[in-house]
Amino acid sequence: MTRALVRLLTHERPAWPLAVCRIGLGTAAMIRGLKTVRDLYLLQHDPAAVPARLFEWAPRLAATWEIACFGLLWMAASLGLVVGYRARLSAGVLLALSILQHLVDQNFWAHHMYFMMLMLLLVGLSDSEATLSVRWGRESSPGRWIPGWPVWLLKVQLSLAYFYSAAAKLNEPFLSGQVLLDRLALPDFARDPVIIQTLAVGAVGVEFFLAFALWNRRLRPLALVAGLFLHGLIPVTMGLYAGLIVFSMMVFSIYVLFLDDRTR
Amino acid sequence: MSRARLLASGTFVVAYLTFQIVYPALSWFRPGLDRFTWHMYAGQEETPRFLVHFADGSTRDAGVLLRRNNPVRLFGPSVDQERFVPPHLCGLWTGAREVQVRYVHAGRDVIIKCP
Numbered sequence: 001m002t003r004a005l006v007r008l009l010t011h012e013r014p015a016w017p018l019a020v021c022r023i024g025l026g027t028a029a030m031i032r033g034l035k036t037v038r039d040l041y042l043l044q045h046d047p048a049a050v051p052a053r054l055f056e057w058a059p060r061l062a063a064t065w066e067i068a069c070f071g072l073l074w075m076a077a078s079l080g081l082v083v084g085y086r087a088r089l090s091a092g093v094l095l096a097l098s099i100l101q102h103l104v105d106q107n108f109w110a111h112h113m114y115f116m117m118l119m120l121l122l123v124g125l126s127d128s129e130a131t132l133s134v135r136w137g138r139e140s141s142p143g144r145w146i147p148g149w150p151v152w153l154l155k156v157q158l159s160l161a162y163f164y165s166a167a168a169k170l171n172e173p174f175l176s177g178q179v180l181l182d183r184l185a186l187p188d189f190a191r192d193p194v195i196i197q198t199l200a201v202g203a204v205g206v207e208f209f210l211a212f213a214l215w216n217r218r219l220r221p222l223a224l225v226a227g228l229f230l231h232g233l234i235p236v237t238m239g240l241y242a243g244l245i246v247f248s249m250m251v252f253s254i255y256v257l258f259l260d261d262r263t264r
Numbered sequence: 265m266s267r268a269r270l271l272a273s274g275t276f277v278v279a280y281l282t283f284q285i286v287y288p289a290l291s292w293f294r295p296g297l298d299r300f301t302w303h304m305y306a307g308q309e310e311t312p313r314f315l316v317h318f319a320d321g322s323t324r325d326a327g328v329l330l331r332r333n334n335p336v337r338l339f340g341p342s343v344d345q346e347r348f349v350p351p352h353l354c355g356l357w358t359g360a361r362e363v364q365v366r367y368v369h370a371g372r373d374v375i376i377k378c379p
Binding site for chain 1: 265270273274276277278280281284285288289291292299300301302303304305306307308310311329332335336337338339340341342343344347348349352356369
């Protein structure tokens with residue numbers, strides 16, 4: 001057990017998959033930042049937007065200049081991740097701003113935000129700018145190897161999210177197709193009970209499959225295709241919501257980590 | 265890798281994995297536990313509809329607040345809707361007497377009086 005843990009903590013992986021993942025995460029953070037700024041503004045200026053402040057002691061981020069500062073800082077840190085300039089600091093700033101927005105209003109609580117915070121934490125602990133970054137451009141050195149455990153944790157995190165998400169759907173409202181009927185914009189033929197129940201059971205099956213198959217070299221190509229199909233289809237059928245797009249982008253970013261298995 | 269760094273990394277990995285494996289599993293035994301879990305679109309909690317009843321006897325449907333283009337809107341799926349939406353509707357629409365929170369599939373209604 002201890003040996004396996006030491007091996008996990010000391011093994012190294014190629015740097016390029018994590019660099020691509022970092023770029024994907026930074027891009028996803030940019031999109032999320034735009035939505036956050038818009039929502040912060042609407043919560044203060046649109047009477048139709050329902051505020052949900054949980055903590056009275058928390059900052060309000062009500063003034064336009066406060067929202068602008070928040071947005072600029074968020075965007076700068078997201079850009080830092082994308083170009084790989086002070087990536088650890090950028091991830092830390094984004095993580096702190098994410099925590100802040102959770103304190104400001106419950107409207108900002110969402111599963112994709114939690115997932116983003118976990119990714120920021122793990123990318124912040126890794127050497128994600130070893131390649132495809134400003135530092136790499138200055139040093140102009142060829143491919144590198146980086147500590148592998150944060151990469152491994154990112155992959156495990158995705159599998160756990162798939163597993164627990166599938167397990168949570170093992171209930172009557174979901175398996176009967178009711179949730180899909182409520183949430184998805186489906187053509188009439190797909191609203192047939194047999195088809196909708198098949199879709200519901202299929203969605204749960206795909207999530208369980210992805211939780212494990214991504215780790216298997218033989219099943220991985222099929223898993224990647226299934227995952228791309230699943231996460232590509234969700235925004236199409238549910239609507240192009242920023243949260244769904246951001247989550248899909250983060251998931252695709254982690255898929256890249258499965259593409260290169262080499263360790264040393 | 266130095267011994268201190270190895271110890272710090274190991275502690276983090278074990279603590280992280282323990283939380284991420286154990287905490288979401290707790291929700292199997294404690295329904296309603298949603299934070300820090302992966303229940304998105306799992307159908308474990310129904311999204312309610314809101315109806316506003318006015319002093320003149322009329323009723324206005326405020327709809328499902330998570331839907332895009334709804335006349336009144338929430339931006340996040342995790343908002344405690346029973347707590348935050350009724351006071352907002354009471355203040356938003358003049359003459360509102362009470363707000364009915366309707367859970368269609370569960371067949372449950374909650375009535376909240378306006379102040």
